Structures are given as structure tokens and as C-alpha cells.
Amino acid sequence: MKFAIWAYPWSLVDEGVEQAARRLERIGIDEITLATNYHAVQTYHPRQPGRSTFFARASAYFQPDGEYGRLEPVPNERMGEDDWLAEIADGIADTSLALNSWTVGCHNSRLGMANRDFALENPFGDRLVFGLCPSKPAVHRYLTALVADLDARTPFERIELEQFDYFYGTGFGWHHQKIHVGLGDLGEFLFGLCFCDACRANAADAGIDVEQARLQCIETLDAIAAGELVSDIGVAAWLVHHPSVRSYVEIRCETLAEVFADLRRKVDADLGYYLPNLAPTDAWKYGADPDRLATTLDHHVALAYGSNRTEITDCVRTAQSLTDTPVHAGVLAGHPAIENRATLVDIVDGLANAGVKRVSFYNDGLLPERNLDWIEAATEPHR
Template structure:
């Protein structure tokens, strides 16, 4: 099973030993961020720094001025990693250490875009905007995301890409000083709070057979008992139907599914066109439940694997989590990469990686992804090295 570890360019740039340490883990590939959202990240082994603060979503390479000329929506360049092109510098060092490189491209997750262009954001049933979540139904947003995918994915020294957030983002969001946990929202309530009511989505719901005003009122009615009580732990599509009513729920999914599938098809075509040659692999971070939102976007498994070369699926957690994620893709043709968190401090379990990988393989996984080699502690990486040695010998 080919194994790739997620890494930021700042984990490598300025650290002459970084690429060699990564190769020594026993991985064959690195998934290197080329377009990423805002974050604050540790660099526990870097010789010159310990904290990187990426203040806004940005590209980690110099964007092509000609490509973006005249466009209101365009990528923001980064300022927190030294050098003109930190992605290229890191990719070259990784290649010199014998590692393949995939680009890691975050698309529909950009708080600065929403702050500077409020009309691009998802608008919930109460009229609140989610600046971190661009509405992918809006033509200008869609055009921007497709162009970004094509540019950020196909960087020099890169043999493939992994597109994150290539679909709907919604209510759930890791946010500084977050204060949203007072009322617990399960999967179904979060879906209702993720429905967008911008002008394009209102028109779209009508095309799917639902009056937008009726839908908005239904969302608010359904959520009133949730706000008045202790929240709602309902999960799964059946729970969405119970909250909203099956007819309205199905209409929302028809519209949103159509928009997401179209974006994914168009973005993958754009990346392949930019690659201008065979062999460039295009994977999407995904969840097999079509109504899910976020970094791992909800997809229809057969459709996605007829569009992209494969998927990256979150697999950290109990066996039932892996089975729910990997199971719907089993038997379909394409790369099935099981993504394991190996950072103990972030809920990962590097000590069980060998057993977890074997279980994932039994469910059809063909590759492994490890999140995240730059953030992990020394003991975590030692555990990864041991596990990969066991996997290679089995």
C-alpha cells in the first residue's frame, strides 16, 4: 500500500534535514499543501521556528498574474514562509530525498474571501453568513474554485493532487475562540444549519421542486425545539428527513447534489487539462454520505469514482467508522486511500496504525494517508516508523 504523509511547505523550507527525516519514516510520498486555509501550526523539529501562524487562506506559490488578471475573486499569496515559492522549494527537497509529491489543495474554505466578498458566502435560514464557506452554487465562486484547482494542483515536481473541500462547506468549522457548543447539534441539525439561502440557492431549490420561503420557514420550525432544549443528536439522512420532512429534505439534496457533482466534474477536468499529460492522479477528500459538508465533502461513491481517480477517506476512530467510510466504495474501481490521524495530541492513534491499516485493507483500501507528519511528536513518528515497517513486512 503506497503511503503518503501530509506536510506543509513550512515544515520543510529552512530545515535541511526535514526531507530525509520524512523519507526515513518509510513513506513513499508526501501530500504537500499548495493552497490552504488559515491555521496556527507547530513545527516541533524545525531549527528556526516553533509556531507558524497562517493568518488567512492562501496559496503557497506565486499565483500567475495573467491567469487572474481582471478577476474580482483571486487567490491570496502567503507571507509567513520565506522565499518566493515555498511549495516548489519544499517539493524539490522532497523529490531529492526520493519521495513522490502530491499537491494538497483546499478549495471551498476561505474566511478572508468571505470577509472581503460577503456575497460569496453561504447564508443560513436565519440570514447569517458563514464567511469561511463560499457558496459553490454562485457562478463567480465556482469559476474561482475551478481556476484555483487547476493552478494549485499542477505545480512543478508534482505527480498528482488531493482536492479537499471540493463541494459544500457548512456550519461546522474549526474557528478561533469558538463558542458554538452550548447547544449540541448532531449531523442532521448541522445539515439544516448548512443549507444556503443566497439568491442562487433559492432559485435552485425551486428548480428541485421546493419553494425557498417554505423551506426556510421549515428549517426554522424544525430548529426551534433544538434551540429550546439541549440540542439534537440525530444523525444520518433519515434524521434529516425527520427534522425537515422527507419531501423538502430530498429537494435540498437534489439541488445541492447537482451543484456539488458539477463542481467536482469541472474541477477534475480543469486539473487534468492543466496537467496536459497522462498519469497525473486526481483524488478528492470525501465522505460517502452525500449530505455531509466540510473538508471531507459528501459524495455519491459511484459518481465520484467515475469522475476522479480516487478518494481520500477519514478512517481514524472505531472499526465502525472505517466500515461506514470505506464500505460504500468497496468493489468500485479507483484509489481508495484510508486517512489516519497519527498525532496523539489531536486524537490520533499511531500505536495502532499497523492493525488499523490491515483492517482498512480488508475493507478495500489500496493506499494510506497519515495526518500529519509535520505536526506529530517525536514518539508519534517513531510509532509510525515501526508500524510502516510491520506493514511492509506483512
Template sequence: MESSVLAFATDLIDEGADTFFGNLTDRAGVGGVTLASVYHEARDVFPHNPGRVVRYLEPGAAYFRPDPARWAGRRLAPAPSTAIGDRDPFAEAADEARRRGLKLHAWTVFCHNDRLGFQHPDCAPANAFGDRHLTELCPANPEVREYAVTLVAELARYGVDAIRAESLHFHGLRHGYHHERYFEELGPLAEALLGICFCDHCRANAVRAGVPAEEVRTAVRAELRRRLTDEAAAAEPTPLDQLAGGAVAGYVDASATTVTSLAADVAEAAQQHGMRLTFMDGGGPGTGWLSGIELPALAKAAHQIETLGYAKTPEAVREKVAAFALHGVRPESMAVILRPMASDCDGPANLAAKIEVLRSLGVPEVEFYNYGLMRLSSMDRIGAALAG
């Protein structure tokens, strides 16, 4: 079974290559590192960082040095984090990984990019009222799709084994933003409807799929106004697939075609450069419909599906993975992320039992989240579990 640890480039910069890679090999005993290449905004606590315990990660920043010629004339282009200065931590990681016989994976956040969303609102998803969700990029937008494919080509020059594609899909209303406020109860249906994109490109894709996009948008606006005005209406449990005679559900179905085709394009670009595309599905089966995630189709479009095995017991991890088989995703085409920290594990035996469950199911690859966010004792827990 292949193994790696997800990490930030700032971990490498703050600790130095010898300490960073020494912890990966000598403590965790893994065979690879999954380094964030483009990442979203965050504020995190880093238990073993020698310089700072609390760090803010910049919105939509890149942790490699983009080739200016490749991005000439593009509005959407990766912007290097100020944290890396004049360095190229991805190049440094690639050199060290090769020297130590480790695999390097590029953990890449594609469509959750508030830097680019705020800079170019026309590339962000638009709800039924035309309000833009500026923390995201719309997967149907041609510029966004070109950005995603070009990003893969950029990362190929570092000798990357696999692109771990996070957020290569739509996002709902509550994806997360600082000081996000909802003082009235919206209800699950209103929240779902507010997260559907009605930009020009999404409406055009729906029309090509035979869905009356303008009628759907009108129906969604009316339903939202009714629920935003009336507290009793907001609580009504109306199934989404009953709205507008099922046309709203058909519109959402069309978004799955958008996401699947984007994943196929990115996978093809990765393969052309000798890499794999791992589609990261954080929610699990049955949770991604509104995000355009259709697992059977994505299993064919991407080279691998990765999911979060966050659970306290090995049995719960088994159930999470087994659920994918019911949606056309075989365990042997998956990767699973485990957390070795106390929130999920009470010791090496617990983590080892989870790893053994994955082996017994035929899962070929396990990853551990997250280098900088765990104590060094959790790194030791990984090493003990893998050795056991």
C-alpha cells in the same frame, strides 16, 4: 502500496530541504509528500520545529506563487502567505521531490476559506435568513467554481501527481471558528437547518431540480424561529425529511448535484494537466448528506476517494474502509490517512497492522498525518511499520 506524509510548507521553510526531506525518506521511508498548497486558519503545536513550537497559520493562505496573469480581473484569487516571503516553497518542494524520486501531491483546501469569504461575502453560503457563513465559499457560486478549476491549473505547473481536494463541498454550522458560541441548546435539527445554503445560486439549482426553493426557505425560516424561541420545540426529534412534505430533504439532495458537478469539473481540469483528483471525505459514509456529499456519485466524478482511518485498532480501520464499499466506493479506488501518533498508535506493530489491513483490502495508497504535528519518534514509527 504508495505512501506519503501530509505536511505544511512552513515545515520545509523552517527546517530546510535537507532536514525536511531527509526525515521523509530516512526516517519515515515514504515515497511522496502531500504538501498544503492552500490552507485554512489554524493554531498548532509543532513538537520538532527548530524555531517555534506554536504557530498560527493564516486564513485561506496560499503556499505557492500565483501567476498574476492567470488571475487578472478575478475577485477570488489565492493570496500568498506572509510566512513564505519572496520564496516559492512549492517550487522548492517540486525540485527536491524530483531529485529524490518522490511524488508530490497538492493538499488543497477549496471552499473553507475565511480570507476570501470575508473579502467577498456574496460568494459565501447564506442561511435561510440571509446570514452569510463567511468562513466558507459556496460550491454553487460560479466565481467559486471558476476559482477551483483555475487553482488546479496553477498547481499543475509544479509537476504535481494528485490534487488532494479538501473542503470541496458545503459545510455545516459548526465547522469551526474561534470563540464560536452557542449558549442555548439549538438541537440537532436547528443546527442542520442553519447550515443549509439558500444563496441565489443554490436556490436556482434547486429549482432546476424541481424543488420549490422559496417554499423551502420559508418553511425552514419558520421552523428555525419556532425552535429558537421555544426550548421545548428545540428538543423535538423531528426528522428533516418530514419538513415541508419532504421538500427540505429534496433541497438538500439538490446540493449533492452541485458538489458532484464541481468535483467532476475539477477532476477534468486535473486530468487535462496529467494529474488525479482525490476527493477527501473526512466524515465517512452516512455523515456527508448535509454537506452535499453523495459518495456513489463522487466515486465516479473523482479519480479517488480519501478518508480518515483515525482509530486505535486495525479492526476499526478495517470497518471504516469496508463501510465505503456499501456506498459504491471500492477499496482499490481509495486512499486512507493514518495517524502514527500516540493518540491512535501504541507502537510500530499497531501501525504496521493497520497498513497490512489496508493492503489486504486492496487500498493502494496510505498517507500519514501530519509531519510538523508529530514527534520525530512518530516518523520513525512510520518507517518501522512500512519496513515491517
């Protein structure tokens, strides 16, 4: 069984890469999955001397050098002229640790704010600037150039893709958002459904009545807001009775499959994709069909940030039923999911019994010292 841990580059650099690598080897970690291109964030670091928190806009943690076109990743300001990816790759070169890239694609408020014409556009015509739309040719080019650039510069074992899709199946993803209507899953999904020119063109080419679909989304959202329609209707159940919107949603899976096929052609490293946390069957809301993507991916990661063995193993088994691609597991090794050593040990034992070959723990720099001890105890029987 292999064990990976997600990590932020600033955290490893602050600690000292070689020192961090030795620490991770001691607790049974085989792979560092490093944030290389990431969304806006504030983090809290309980073990980090001199920096308890880190603020960043959507940033790259390397110096880009690819054929990007109009959209290009922006190096983090705190990194300056340095290249943290290169520093970390060099720092672990003589260790037993493999290096993976944890790459965020379309969730990029910096690029969305600066290039609104490439952002998601909801049924009302509002630009959702926290998310780029993968239907846009320029975004497609950006995603493939980003992954190719990363793969060319560092011998990654794996490149794992987060939000190379239509953003979580919701129209909300900004800081300090204010919502005083109980939209429910249905309302949030419809509010975030992209009707940009590229999405509309793809649907129209497939013979879908795009305007009917858009108006049905608006009418339903207005009815929920007015209290004329309950908000707890399931998205899939609603789509059964709105075939234009259902067909519109299904087209996105075809578009995303084309994006992933291009990524596969650009990359030598293993490619992985993160499935929705504890809900792998909801991947279609993101535009992802795990079975269709199986031809271009080497693995999926079932994010299973749950609190007990049964919940997490059920999540992984569900993901395994959706695809022939190997399914790895992602576990949140701390608050608010797991609060003691015994629970984490039991969860990892359960995943081993379920035949999972690789477990990733979230997240090195965010965990207190005691949680790292829990990881050591959980990995020890399976090394």
C-alpha cells in the same frame, strides 16, 4: 502498498527540504502531500527548532498565476515573495518521493470576509464567511482556476481536494465560537444549509418550493432553541418528513458534480477527494455523492482518524461500498487517536489485509519524533 504523509510547507522549509526528504524516505514514505492552499490555522511543532508554532490566515503557499476572476488565492505573508511550493518541488526532484497537492477549496475565511456575497448564506440570511459557496459561478471559477494553476506549475502525482463542497454539513467553523444551545447534528446542519441566491435559483429551476424549505429550517431551529424539539433527531430521519428540504439538499449533489466535472477537464494529475472522518456515508451532508463523483475522480481518501483496527477498516470498507473509485485511507498517527507503536502497526496491517493500496499519515510537522518511529515500524512490513 504506498505510503504518503501530509505536510505543511513551512515545516519542510524550516527543516531544510533535502534533509526532510531523506528523513521521510528512511521511514518508508513514498509521497509528500503538501498543503498548497490552506485555511486559517495555528499549528504546534514539537520537533521544529526556532519555530514551535505557526499562525496563518487562509493562504496560498505558491505565487498564483491563473485566470481567477474576482476571487484569487492570497500568498501567505510569511512566505513573502518566495514560492514555497517551487522550493519544495525542486528540493525533492532528485529523491524517490512523489509530490501531491493538498488543496483546500471553499473553507477560506480571508476570501469570505473580503467577498461576503460569495459566502454561504444560512436560512436566516446570515453570511457564514468561513465558507465560500460552490453554487456561486465566481466560486466555481475560482476552484477550477486554482486546481488548473497548481496542475500547470508542478508535476503533481495527485491533487487531493479538501472542502471543495458545502463545508462539513454544519453552520459553525469560526474561532472562539459561542453556542449555548444544544443544536445537535440536525440543528447544526440546518443552520449551515446555504440559501444564497445561486442555491435558491438552482433549487427553483428544479421545481422546489425554496421558501417553504427555508421556513421549515427556521421553524425547526427555533423549536430546538426553545426546547420544544429534541436535538438528537437524525438529519436523514428529519428530511424524510420534510420533502422540500430533502429535495433542496439533493440538488447540491448535482451542483457539486458539475464543479468536479470541470475540475477533471482542467487537470492531468490524479484527482482525489476527502470523505468525512469516520463517516463516509455522511458525504451527502457536504453536497458530495461518492458514486456520482466516481466518473470524475481517480480516488477517494477515507479519513479514518480512529483508535483501533476495526474502527478504521470498517470506515474504509464502508467507503468502498459507496463508490467504484479506489479508496485510500488517511490515518492520524498520533494524539488523540493513536498513542502507541503497536496500535499503529496493527492498523496498517489491517488496512493491508483489507486491500487498501495507499495509506496517508497525518501530519509530518505535528508529530513528535517517537511517532515517526511508529510510522517506520508500521510501513516496514509492507514496503
